[in-house]
Amino acid sequence: MDYLPQILFLLVLAVTAFIMYKRISRIKSTIQLGRPLDRSDNPGERFKVMTLVAFGQKKMFKRIVPAILHLFLYVGFVLINIEVLEIILDGLLGTHRLFAEPVGYVYGLLINFFEFLAFAVIVACVIFLIRRNLLPIRRFKARELTSWPKLDANLILVIEIVLMLAILTMNATDQILQTRASDLAAAGMHAYPVTGALFFSSWLVPLFDGMNTQSLVVIERAAWWFHIVGIFAFAIYITYSKHLHIFLAFPNTYYSNLNPKGEMRNMDEVTNEVKMMLGMPVEGADQASPAEIARFGAKDINDLTWKNIMDSYSCTECGRCTAECPANLTGKKLSPRKIMMDTRDRAEEVGKSIASGGKGLEDGKFLLDDYIQREELMACTTCNACVEACPVNIDPLSIILQMRRYITMEESKAPASWNSMYSNIETSMAPWKFPPTDRFKWADDLKKESSTEK
């Protein structure tokens, strides 16, 4: 009978681990639907970028207020995991505050520090809820932030508050129980290890002080279970949510684009054809043609690279990209955040369908048109403001440009004025329709001008 809680805990842990494993495998295989892209080079530089941007939150600090609030959540999340580890061990071993004895008086300091973090997380989440729902902050009011994305954002903040309140409730009742060793002994229960006064949870003590020991034990246990099961459930929830950035920020920054932002990736599959057109020797021309080219540019998620899809799963919909986008700022339909959300939604749809034996990519839908509209793609000035703004180095521009390639190269459906520009380049060697013989006219003009100045 004594082992019942331990068995129950093991069961909950195992079920959580199983679901998490399934979810992570699904997300991994969905990311792998993307085209190959080699980002294995330069591990030193990559590690540096990850350390600065993900661990160090470097780009968050472009906006100081949210950066500090976010830092509380981030540090809280990372460090409270030490306490979660203790809770898991306690759950498995049937102990209570396993680390208290070996760590000695430092334990009280640690728990006080965790309580500070829990308190800071609550404060940050409340301010974030106010910012998100009450303040007129443009990036939280965009058309892509309706229904689920809006609910998702609020749910995450509320769940974090509730989980932290559970910790504080647990510690408040625990504190009181520490002073009731004789009551506990009389009831045949173990004494609670002494942690010393716990600052933040002591604010809640008046709520519980008058209760009898039996009720306090029930509340303490209930808060303990609620907190840890809540964390497990939240972990699973995260894999369905924009909150996945807390894990993916790290690999996503590690696999950042290290080239200059202005550089577009060369389509090698076109190069041989170009060289043949120009009568130039082609490397490997005698060999069989390389891997079949599915499509020029991107119409659906499998035409994008795996990094584009990882980017989409790493997006937490903060909208800093959209807030900097010149097209969006001037009222055009383009929102880089929506590009990322659409890519993820389509990837999830395809991934889910494949996992359930459905049609997958062959479901008659495409990222282009069914999710992302042409008007959005055409409004992009390729200015890289979105790329620069993203705190986890997501590159919406890469997706936009690949989709433009599809529209021009596969469909020949570029806007008419772009088609004129193309033919001007072909016939006049310039994007405007000037006679090529006039190209060097400025030199004659300049010579004339400077000789009359004599």
Add this chain to the structure above:
Amino acid sequence: MSVNEIKIPTMADMSAAGDSPEVLFWVGCAGSFDDRYKAVTKAFVKILNMVGVSFAVLGPEESCTGDPARRAGNEFLFQMQAVSNIQVLDGYNVKKIVTACPHCFNTLKNEYPALGGNYEVIHHSTFLQQLIDEGRIRLKEGGAFKGRKITFHDSCYLGRANNVYEAPRKVIEALDAELVEMKRCRTKGLCCGAGGAQMFKEPEEGKKDVNIERTEEALATGAQTIAVGCPFCMTMMADGVKNKEKEGQVEVRDLAELIAESEGL
């Protein structure tokens, strides 16, 4: 230019004479054809003449780098342009290129290597800054721009695309002018609205044109001069100033024009 005739050597002439220049000046399509930007080309050539830089241009052999085609999605046309340009450049054994267009700069510097064209490419703002640093351009103290308020509009393909933020500002500071920054500058600089081949089509439907938004920001600084380093930015900002009916008070000038004016060229 009173003593010496201005020299605009072409690569073809130089190569025929068995000579090769230190640097190729890549003029770009706007610098060759656009009436406004031709003045920038001329100003830059005057500076090169004054300083005595060994340079040449491709002249009629130059061709679009392919940048707008690539950004619009026409990879095939881009590569056709790039591969032919690389043939011409390599034919003359070009090692170093300077250009007054950030789009040409970005494409030549970052995108030609994947197709076998490897050159040292610098934007004219960096080139001018180097000439100033080396003392080859000496600006008179208390010159034409002393105390004048100048704001610099960061071009996306110079700034964010290639991290060139300081060179243009150093050039402006060397003019003894007062550099005033717009609210959005450097990494946060707002696009003029022309990049990504937008120059060659009408904008999508919206509340406002991007260049108007940017011009308003530039005008808010109270600067008399909006300095630019890009032909497309030049067009967009000049249109914006015109739209705001401020042509009389505010001028849009390229960095090379400012230096040339200050030198009395």
